[in-house]
Structure formats: C-alpha cells, structure tokens
Amino acid sequence: MTKVSAKSQKNYLFKLDADQGQIIWESKKLRIIPIENIKELRSGSDARYYRQQFQLSQGYEDRWITIIYLLDGQYKTLHLIASSMDIFQLWDITLRKLHAIRQELMTGPGNEEIRHTVWIKQCWKSAGESNDQRLSFEQVEKLCKRLNINSSQEDLMRLFASADAQHRGYLDFADFQTFVKLLKTRPEIDLLYKKLCSMNDGKLTLSVFECFMRDTQKSSLTQREIESLFVRYSTRTSDGRGTSSTPDLSSLKMSLDGFTAFLLSSDNSAFIGQNGKVHQPMTHPLWDYFISSSHNTYLVGNQLVGSSTIEGYIRALLHSCRSVELDIYDGEHEPVVFHGKTLTSKLSAREVCEAIMKYAFVTSPYPIVISAEIHCSLHQQDMLATIMREVFGDALVCAPIEGKPLSGPLPSPEDLRGRVLLKAKNLYVSESEPIREWDLMLDTESSSAEASASDSEPMREIKEEFRKVKLREVEAVKELKEEFRKARNVFNRVRGRHASPEKSLPRSESKPEQKARMSVALVALLVYTVGVKCRGINKKELYASEHMFSLSETTMNKILKQGADDLIKHNKMHLVRIYPKGTRVSSTNYLPHRYWAAGAQLVAINWQTFDLGYMINHAMFRRNGRAGYVLKPEVLRKTEDPRKSDKEHFHHHKQYNLDVTVISAQQLPRPKDATGREIMDKHVDPYVEVSIHTPDKCYPGSSSSFLSTSSASSASSITSHVHAHRSVTTMRTSSVKNNGFNPVWQETLRLPFECVGDMRDLVFVRFTIQRDGESDGEPIAVYCVSLGSLAMGYRHLPLHDSQVSQYLFSTLFVRCSVQDA
Incomplete structure (x- = not known):
C-alpha cells in the first residue's frame, strides 16, 4: 500500500499479524502498531479531512485508510492508500474485526477464556518460526525469559517434563497449553480457597460463598442473585461452559478452578457499574451533574506553539466529553478557531462545527455544550450564527424547549438528548459592559434586514418574538442597575458622604466608551447557557437560572480560600465553568476534584496532557456508562429535605x-x-x-x-x-x-x-x-x-x-x- 504523509508518498509492504495482534512494516527500521493501541479507524469519506489536507484527488477516497493510534505516549496517524478495492476491503474488514475483539477484551475483567486464548497464541507464535512448530526446552526457556518469568532452570524443566506427557523432548501446541496452565498457577488464590473451605469441612458450599460475598466482598446482591452466581461457577466444565441440568444447591460445591474463574470474571469487577450502562437518573436539572469538559479542545500540543486540529474535538467527543471549547477570531473568509496571541495554527470554524456534529453523539446521546469565546467582528459573528444553524440544524437549541421556560429550573440531560447548546458571554447582560438600547436596536434592525430576504414568515415571527424577549431582558437589567445606583446613593448619604454628580450618572453617560458590539443573531442562540461576568457570589448578587460564568483556577482558589459555602449554594442552581490558568503554557492540568467538591459542574481540563489531573477526570467519567454526565453527591444538590442544612x-x-x-x-x-x-x-x-x-x-x-x-x-x-x-x-x-x-x-x-x-x-x-x-x-x-x-x-x-x-x-x-x- 502507499503510505501518505505531508512530505512524501511511498509504497511499503504491510503485514497484519492476527495472532501477534500487530500491524508490521519496514521502512528504515521495523515498525509495529499493536492493534490494542489503535484509537480509531477511518476510511472513505470519514478520512476526507486528511485527503484534502494532502491535496490528493477524490479518486483515492474509496481506497483510503487512516489509522489513529498511541505509541510512546503520543498520538500518531498512519495514512494508507490500498492498491485495489479488493485489498482495501480485505484490510478494512479484517482490521476492524480484530480491533473490535481487542477493544472488547480491554473493557475490563471477564472474557478470561478468550483473553487466555489470544495470549497463548501470541506466545506460541513468538516462540517459534512456523505455525506447525515444536518447541524445544531451549526455546521454551527463551520464551520464559522474554516474558520475564523468574523461575529457575530446574523449575522450568520440571514443568516442561510434566507438559511433555509423551516424553518426546518437545512441546506441540496442546502440550504448550498444558505448560502455560502450569506456569500460570495462582498459589495466592489456592491459599484463599483453602482458607474459605476450612470453614466447612474443606468444601466451598453455598453458605460459605454467601458469607464471603456479604462479609468480604461487601456485595449488595440479593439472595437469589448470589445463588445464581454460585450455580454458574460451581457447574462449570473444563471448557468453561455450564451444565444444562438444574442442580441441587445443597449438593453443589465450588472447585478451585470455578472460584478462580469467578475472581477473574466481570461478575467480580473491581469497578462498580462495570456493565457499561447509564444507571443514574438523567432527569435532574443540568446543574445537578458533573459534566465532562475540555479546555482548548482544538490543541494537541502546548498553548503557545501547539497544533490546532479537529482531532482534538474528535478525541474528546469519542471519550464522552460533553463540553468543548472554541476560541473564535476573524478569518479571511469565515471565522477561524485558534488560541489568540500565540503561534498556534488556525482552523475553519465551519470544519470544527462539522466535526462536532459528526462525533457529538457517537459515545453518549446527552447534550453537548459549546463554550465559545467570541473575538470576531459583528459581521463574522453573524456568519458564525449562520454556520451553526446550517451545520447543527434542529439539534441546535435556539429557543426554550417545550415545558422548560427560562424562568424555571434548567432542562435535564434527558430533555436535551441529541441537542447542542451554545455558551458565550452575552455582552448585553454582562455587568462588564454598558448597555445601550440604541446599539441593540441597530444590531437588531441590521440583522433583521439581512435575514428578511431568506427567512420564511414563521421564522421571521419567531425572531421577532425573540428580539422582544431580549429587549425585555435588557430593560430589566437597566432597571436593576438604576435601583442599585439609587440604593448606593442613599447609603452614601446616610454615611454623610454624598455621591459626586459624576458617580451618580450611569457609566455610559459619565464616560462615553466604545463598546464591543454583539450580533443579535448570535445572542439568539444563547438560551439555557448565557455567559455573564461574575459580579460576586453572595446574597446581594442575583443571577437568572440560565446565567453561567467562567472562573479561572486562580480566581476559584481565591474564592475557596475565603470559604466554599456561598459558592456551593450558588452551584446548586446555576452552572459554573472552571478553566486552567493561562500560565500553564505546557497545558498541564490542575486536580479537578478540588473544584467538583465546591459543586462546579464544568471543570475543564487539557485533554492532550496525560497527567494526574487527566487521570482523575478519566476515572470520574468512566462512571455512569461513560455518558459524560455524573450526578453530583446529594450534599452538593438542592434537595427538599429540611432535616439537615x-x-x-x-x-x-x-x-x-x-x-x-x-x-x-x-x-x-x-x-x-x-x-x-x-x-x-x-x-x-x-x-x-x-x-x-x-x-x-x-x-x-x-x-x-x-x-x-x-x-x-x-x-x-x-x-x-x-x-x-x-x-x-x-x-x-x-x-x-x-x-x-x-x-x-x-x-x-x-x-x-x-x-x-x-x-x-x-x-x-x-x-x-x-x-x-x-x-x-x-x-x-x-x-x-x-x-x-x-x-x-x-x-x-x-x-x-x-x-x-x-x-x-x-x-x-x-x-x-x-x-x-
């Protein structure tokens, strides 16, 4: 096949070794990709992004394979063009099936028979040079050394002799399986088994097994479920299958092999909720969940010179990330995504949205929150709104859903299945910006005029209603500001310090400023996730239920240093996003559980950096079927139980x-x-x-x-x-x-x-x-x-x-x- 890179296209002989579980080819040196290291396989139109990057003809598309894998701690890609459709189909089908088998084995414990079969074939293949081979003692000794088995030559010889039942001086495959079984004996399990059996005349009966499950394993299974487990592992035959007859429980006992099989099985998983299903209720308001979140999702390197790529979005979404970040700036023709004031490369905002839409709900059906920082002009903001409407279509939330008005609790993940929400700072309600009604009206009229030619009559009516809602929101904020100004003046007069004429005026009148204007077309997309400036977290500051703000870890640490009580209370009825401080130029991570403990829902991390913070985040969101939403502990949620404050x-x-x-x-x-x-x-x-x-x-x-x-x-x-x-x-x-x-x-x-x-x-x-x-x-x-x-x-x-x-x-x-x- 032809190996394609940015610099060259070269033909190599690629081998797919199913027993060893490897892709092998030789360039300047032997190259190996273990199949279990493959993160994603793309072919045909799914890999079009790369073909277009390399400026190759569409004629190659139906023979193109892209393999994304991890090696030596780094994500790598291998792009191949098969020489014919037959070769492409053979590789594509076979590789996907082998990859699926390996992925199934890597979901946790269990499948022990298949796992053992895969491992023993891998050992057998690597120990000799042919499939019809016979292993001498020297070859077996060499294999054991490669497997780092620390046994003396005498012990290995004894095991070899036991496996060579016909005394032929070599091991065939059946003998080799016996040898491996002897090699993999577990004396520590044997010791545990004998200890349990000593409780009942040397037999592991149902009563002993039930005591073991209740007292040692802390099992919450019912009596019937424990009985079913006992029967399953007590009636196993040598090939791992159960018997067809209904056994008498009183006469059954579990053998050492059955007990070992149970300890290694998914029925004895170390991870609670290993069945991979969503088991938590998904009908609470959004603010009741921890939400898997990414910072600078577009980066795969550091924050100063790293590459911006859609791969960052694809990787995060396929690992059930539910909140991704876009930093949006003016592009030559359309808005672009990159890390501002750095040397990072730029991405088309349209391509990013298309990648998000394609991969958003592959792993989890629950809603995606796009956290956008808008740095582009009014014209390109309008373009961005148009792009999002075109790409996301009906999935984009652009108005309150039925039964979930803005005045009440936020919708639940279940309410928003398959939906995309935009979160960005609304400059018209942000305390950091002066509010000018004429500015808003100008934007509204401009946007309405531009849209009128293409919008249908129902759409124009919807937009007109939404414009009225936004105007009412602006008026309400203006009234609150005026009330605050009056209250402040009364307070100053009481203390004998009258406010100066300049201070008593609204800021827009006392000191004219050039405000960064915001497209109303974009504002119309902010529904349940309206970004606002944090004006403080206390009883005096009121935020609407849809208002959310973002805090850097530095700000968050200062708040926590003063005490978490007010923040925890706020986070029971509002969404808050936390992001890493800007000085983390190498994209390291904080430890997210510090901020989860204060009730913050969207604690964003750098997914491109595999450190302890990433590991803890991964551990958190392995839970609940990898839905990307984990219900917060009860103490961090608003409950109606008045018994405890x-x-x-x-x-x-x-x-x-x-x-x-x-x-x-x-x-x-x-x-x-x-x-x-x-x-x-x-x-x-x-x-x-x-x-x-x-x-x-x-x-x-x-x-x-x-x-x-x-x-x-x-x-x-x-x-x-x-x-x-x-x-x-x-x-x-x-x-x-x-x-x-x-x-x-x-x-x-x-x-x-x-x-x-x-x-x-x-x-x-x-x-x-x-x-x-x-x-x-x-x-x-x-x-x-x-x-x-x-x-x-x-x-x-x-x-x-x-x-x-x-x-x-x-x-x-x-x-x-x-x-x-």
Whole structure:
C-alpha cells in the first residue's frame, strides 16, 4: 500500500499479524502498531479531512485508510492508500474485526477464556518460526525469559517434563497449553480457597460463598442473585461452559478452578457499574451533574506553539466529553478557531462545527455544550450564527424547549438528548459592559434586514418574538442597575458622604466608551447557557437560572480560600465553568476534584496532557456508562429535605482508613522502545505504590492532614501532605526482584483519609506499579478510580499505561476495605 504523509508518498509492504495482534512494516527500521493501541479507524469519506489536507484527488477516497493510534505516549496517524478495492476491503474488514475483539477484551475483567486464548497464541507464535512448530526446552526457556518469568532452570524443566506427557523432548501446541496452565498457577488464590473451605469441612458450599460475598466482598446482591452466581461457577466444565441440568444447591460445591474463574470474571469487577450502562437518573436539572469538559479542545500540543486540529474535538467527543471549547477570531473568509496571541495554527470554524456534529453523539446521546469565546467582528459573528444553524440544524437549541421556560429550573440531560447548546458571554447582560438600547436596536434592525430576504414568515415571527424577549431582558437589567445606583446613593448619604454628580450618572453617560458590539443573531442562540461576568457570589448578587460564568483556577482558589459555602449554594442552581490558568503554557492540568467538591459542574481540563489531573477526570467519567454526565453527591444538590442544612453536612467530617492488601500482579508489560518493540534486556523489579487523593481544606472544620497511628507492614513507607491544593497520602510495598510475570507481595497498606459530607465519589485512589530505582520514570502500569466506584474485597484491577489505555493481559490482585479510624 502507499503510505501518505505531508512530505512524501511511498509504497511499503504491510503485514497484519492476527495472532501477534500487530500491524508490521519496514521502512528504515521495523515498525509495529499493536492493534490494542489503535484509537480509531477511518476510511472513505470519514478520512476526507486528511485527503484534502494532502491535496490528493477524490479518486483515492474509496481506497483510503487512516489509522489513529498511541505509541510512546503520543498520538500518531498512519495514512494508507490500498492498491485495489479488493485489498482495501480485505484490510478494512479484517482490521476492524480484530480491533473490535481487542477493544472488547480491554473493557475490563471477564472474557478470561478468550483473553487466555489470544495470549497463548501470541506466545506460541513468538516462540517459534512456523505455525506447525515444536518447541524445544531451549526455546521454551527463551520464551520464559522474554516474558520475564523468574523461575529457575530446574523449575522450568520440571514443568516442561510434566507438559511433555509423551516424553518426546518437545512441546506441540496442546502440550504448550498444558505448560502455560502450569506456569500460570495462582498459589495466592489456592491459599484463599483453602482458607474459605476450612470453614466447612474443606468444601466451598453455598453458605460459605454467601458469607464471603456479604462479609468480604461487601456485595449488595440479593439472595437469589448470589445463588445464581454460585450455580454458574460451581457447574462449570473444563471448557468453561455450564451444565444444562438444574442442580441441587445443597449438593453443589465450588472447585478451585470455578472460584478462580469467578475472581477473574466481570461478575467480580473491581469497578462498580462495570456493565457499561447509564444507571443514574438523567432527569435532574443540568446543574445537578458533573459534566465532562475540555479546555482548548482544538490543541494537541502546548498553548503557545501547539497544533490546532479537529482531532482534538474528535478525541474528546469519542471519550464522552460533553463540553468543548472554541476560541473564535476573524478569518479571511469565515471565522477561524485558534488560541489568540500565540503561534498556534488556525482552523475553519465551519470544519470544527462539522466535526462536532459528526462525533457529538457517537459515545453518549446527552447534550453537548459549546463554550465559545467570541473575538470576531459583528459581521463574522453573524456568519458564525449562520454556520451553526446550517451545520447543527434542529439539534441546535435556539429557543426554550417545550415545558422548560427560562424562568424555571434548567432542562435535564434527558430533555436535551441529541441537542447542542451554545455558551458565550452575552455582552448585553454582562455587568462588564454598558448597555445601550440604541446599539441593540441597530444590531437588531441590521440583522433583521439581512435575514428578511431568506427567512420564511414563521421564522421571521419567531425572531421577532425573540428580539422582544431580549429587549425585555435588557430593560430589566437597566432597571436593576438604576435601583442599585439609587440604593448606593442613599447609603452614601446616610454615611454623610454624598455621591459626586459624576458617580451618580450611569457609566455610559459619565464616560462615553466604545463598546464591543454583539450580533443579535448570535445572542439568539444563547438560551439555557448565557455567559455573564461574575459580579460576586453572595446574597446581594442575583443571577437568572440560565446565567453561567467562567472562573479561572486562580480566581476559584481565591474564592475557596475565603470559604466554599456561598459558592456551593450558588452551584446548586446555576452552572459554573472552571478553566486552567493561562500560565500553564505546557497545558498541564490542575486536580479537578478540588473544584467538583465546591459543586462546579464544568471543570475543564487539557485533554492532550496525560497527567494526574487527566487521570482523575478519566476515572470520574468512566462512571455512569461513560455518558459524560455524573450526578453530583446529594450534599452538593438542592434537595427538599429540611432535616439537615448545608452547614451541618459540611461540618460532618469523618476519618477513615483505606486498607489495601497488595497480593500479586499478573503478566506486567515489558517496556517498549519508540518503534513499539519490547526491550528484552531490561529487568523488572516491580513494587506497588498506592495513593489516596482527597479535596483539600475548603470546608469548615476540615483537617489539613490526618495521619493514623495504626501500623502498616514493615516493608512499607508512608507519606502524607497537602500540596498545591491537594491532600494526598501515599504508601508503597517492597520490590520483587526480576519478576514481571507473576510477582507476589502479600503486603497490607493502611492509608488514612478524611471524608466530608460522605462524598466518597470525590476521593480518588491511584495504584501505580513502578520499577525499583526508577520512581521518577514512566510507571509500568497504573489504575485510578473513585473510591465510591471501587468495589471492596478481593478484586483484579485492570492496569493501564500512562495514557490510560488498558493493557490487554495485565492485572493487579488486591483486597480493599474501608474502616472507621
């Protein structure tokens, strides 16, 4: 196929290895793309954006394949043109099917038989040179070394001899499967199984299993559901299937294989809500939800010289982001999107809107909020409004929906399924700008005149009604301002300091200013998300239910330093957006749970930067079926329950201990070089670090740090501190020397933490597997989860790389429990 880049077009031989799960080609060196690293496949018209970028003929479109993947921590693209339609269809169909299988395996635990089959084929293929191969002991020993299996030659020889039942001196594929089964034995599970069986004459019966589920796993399943699980894993045959007959529960017992299969299954998922379905009610007003939000969505690099691309929007939307940002400036012909006053490249606003519309509801059906900063002229604002109406069509909210007037609560995500909302600052209601009725009238007349030629009679009537609504809103704000001016003068007279004549005049009369005017066509698109300037958060300042403002993290930190009470109360009935400060030029992220804890709904992060802030955001929005909307804790929502006031909730501080027994890990990944090949000569001496992250002190009575006096294992170390607006406690295990295949620790760590208002959803736990001596380097694997979503008891945690992409075979076996301190 022809590999296309901005600089050249060259022909290469591409190979698709299904067993190894790789795309392979050789240019100056061997190149490899693991199929599980592929983020998206585009072909035909879906990849038109790139074909047009390279200025290639439309004749190539029906043979074009674009592969977007992650390698060495970076997003990369591979553009291919197949030499014929037959080759294109063969590659497109096969690659999509293989990718779908890998993606299914990477959704979490479960599918253990398929996962094992994929892994064993991968090992078999890499151990020899042909499909009809026979493995000698030397080849098996070499394979074990590659897998970082730390067994002595004597132990390997013993396992090899046991698998070579016919004493032929080699292993065929069936023998190799036996060898792998022996190699993957789990003595730590065997020990747990025997401990449970000792409770009932050496048998794991239903009563023992039920006690295990209730007391250790903290299961909320019904009696019947537990019985169904017990039957399922007690009647499994050697091939993993169940029996067809109805068993007698009293005579059943669960075998070690059945118990192991249960612990590894999706029925014992570490993540509560692993079924991937939306399980929270979606009928609350928008302000009752945390909303997955992106900052500078158009960037894939840093804020000064990074590239602006529609890829940023596509990636965010496909990961269920529900609020994207546009910074809009005048373009040569139409408005453009880029980061103002920087060297970042520019995008057509129309192309951005088309990408948003195409990918908006692929992952989640719930509404998209476009947060726009408008820096363009009145004429191009009109063009922007036209573009949005043309591209989004009926999906664009340009008037209140039926039953949800502006005077009442905001609509719910369910009310707005499949809809697009525009949020921008309305200069006519923003306190930062003087209001001039003649300015508004001029804009209205101009826009009406321009639109009259093309608008239908019903549309002109709708626009006329909307113009009247906006005028009434302007008049209401003017009256409020006048009342405020009178009240201020009365206050000054009472104190004996009469206001000067100049100060008593409205600002527009005392000091004429040139106001940045705003297109009424654009104002008409602001319905439930009307941007206004924050005039303060207190009882004196009143905001309409549709008014929302944006605060930088710097401003937000100042507010929180003074106390979060007023802000929390405001956020119960208004939307607020938080964004990173401008000095984060390398696009790093703050920790979003600090601002979620104050009730802020749209806490925007830089999705192009894979740091701890990104990881916590990812962990939050894995919840609720990846809908991009997560219901806020009850204490942060407006409820009708009068029994407890907000202050009582937030004065309720409780200390806990998170006890984590780090038991073992399975098949840790080897480090890879920049081409995707494993580094074979690098030893892995893994240890596990567990950290718990809580929102810092912004509530009355919260403790800046809390250390338990309880002892942890002697091999562990503990640190606890409050730093850069975060509270974190960290502990680690000892290291296991040269074993990345099945290291066993069996160490218990105790992490103290404080929880306010019982908001465990805003406490995050991160498990990090590091190489001993390389604590500052790239971790081997990570897993981050909200404590409210972490299932207790014995669980296998799926492990991810630093870009939060799941490893196909790697897991960490732990036992977790939360105890009162």
